[in-house]
Amino acid sequence: MDQKFLDLIKEALEIEDREPQMEDAFKEYNEWDSLSQLTLIAELDDQFGVTVTSDELKGIITLQELLDQVKKAQG
Amino acid sequence: MHQTSPFSLTGKTILITGASSGIGRACAVACAKQGARVLALGRDRERLQETLDLCGSDQVHGALSLDLGDGEAIGEVLIFLKEHAPIHGFVHAAGVSPTIPFKVMKPKQWEEAFQLNVFSAVQIMQLLTKVGIKSADGMSMVLISSVMSEVGEKGKSLYAMTKSALIGLVKSLALEYADKQIRFNAISPSVVNSPLSEKSLYRNNEAALQQVLDQHPLGLGEGSDVAHAAVYLLSNASRWVTGTNMVVDGGYLAR
Ligand SMILES: NC(=O)c1ccc[n+]([C@@H]2O[C@H](COP(=O)([O-])OP(=O)(O)OC[C@H]3O[C@@H](n4cnc5c(N)ncnc54)[C@H](OP(=O)(O)O)[C@@H]3O)[C@@H](O)[C@H]2O)c1
Numbered sequence A: 001m002d003q004k005f006l007d008l009i010k011e012a013l014e015i016e017d018r019e020p021q022m023e024d025a026f027k028e029y030n031e032w033d034s035l036s037q038l039t040l041i042a043e044l045d046d047q048f049g050v051t052v053t054s055d056e057l058k059g060i061i062t063l064q065e066l067l068d069q070v071k072k073a074q075g
Numbered sequence B: 001m002h003q004t005s006p007f008s009l010t011g012k013t014i015l016i017t018g019a020s021s022g023i024g025r026a027c028a029v030a031c032a033k034q035g036a037r038v039l040a041l042g043r044d045r046e047r048l049q050e051t052l053d054l055c056g057s058d059q060v061h062g063a064l065s066l067d068l069g070d071g072e073a074i075g076e077v078l079i080f081l082k083e084h085a086p087i088h089g090f091v092h093a094a095g096v097s098p099t100i101p102f103k104v105m106k107p108k109q110w111e112e113a114f115q116l117n118v119f120s121a122v123q124i125m126q127l128l129t130k131v132g133i134k135s136a137d138g139m140s141m142v143l144i145s146s147v148m149s150e151v152g153e154k155g156k157s158l159y160a161m162t163k164s165a166l167i168g169l170v171k172s173l174a175l176e177y178a179d180k181q182i183r184f185n186a187i188s189p190s191v192v193n194s195p196l197s198e199k200s201l202y203r204n205n206e207a208a209l210q211q212v213l214d215q216h217p218l219g220l221g222e223g224s225d226v227a228h229a230a231v232y233l234l235s236n237a238s239r240w241v242t243g244t245n246m247v248v249d250g251g252y253l254a255r
Helices: A002-013 A034-048 A054-058 A063-074 B022-033 B045-055 B071-084 B107-128 B157-180 B206-214 B223-234
Strands: B013-017 B037-042 B062-065 B089-092 B139-144 B182-189 B245-248
Touching (some): A002 A063, A034 A054, A034 A063, B013 B022, B013 B107, B022 B037, B022 B089, B022 B223, B037 B045, B037 B071, B045 B062, B062 B071, B071 B107, B089 B107, B089 B223, B107 B139, B107 B157, B139 B157, B139 B223, B157 B182, B223 B245
Parallel strands (some): B013 B037, B013 B089, B037 B062, B089 B139, B139 B182, B182 B245
């Protein structure tokens, strides 16, 4: 699941030149903006069947925390 | 002898979608002020009634609560129109403004946006142009488009497609119906204070909001700014105007 998640991050944020790491504070990426946030939310819904709201995203810093949230939402 | 102003809507019956909120409500109030009888269409009954209350009691106005997202239900409008015919004007202000990144846009989302923003107007205008519904003196149809029919914005490709479709629609219909004295025009507003623009992404980001404000030399608009343009297009003052897109944008497109 971790690899699928990281692939999703690369695709959603269109990261072409590096591999995202779990400890990355992804909102500091150059690729992060209001639109990539909407893309990420839609992709998480599509591929993992979970709804992560923009409010929930506010409290999440690293990719690991985001993945934990996805797993929690999946139950 | 008392001369009626060419801008007056006295004696006219005007159907307005989206009349329960924002620009549509402002159009309803402005039309009533110019003497029209208003037929208000929306979903929320309470807010439709509030609109009728704002329209005053000089005329017997009417309201119909209907989900325009359901193409099959729009036939119901015909019964309503028959009760109130002849109809002299139409304003299509019902609409949604989705912000969806292109790569995750889904068929369901574009079907919904096109149904409400475009096809519901098409369906209603097919009913309005029927013999027995349209006024024998002609008619004026006003479709609320957007400056996004002319310029782009990130995340707005779906919205822009629906709003551009309206511009194409009015041009061909203007020609098809000119000999029947039915005029078709669009209005393209930029940002107008309303519940819809309150939901925009830039409202959560001070820098982005400032940028939007800077793009409007005359400041953001109010529903009435668009409604006054609609009154002109509905009135006899615009009898020689058809197939146009009237930009009402506080100077947004001037640069
Ligand atoms: N505000 C702006 O900055 C702006 C700028 C350019 C263009 N526009 C366009 O102007 C139009 C009006 O916008 P607004 O700002 O007045 O928006 P608004 O305040 O959100 O009002 C939208 C209206 O559409 C109606 N509506 C929505 N879904 C419907 C459905 N499924 N069936 C029937 N009615 C439905 C709503 O009725 P209920 O509330 O009863 O459901 C409401 O009356 C839209 O087409 C918009 O694209 C707005």
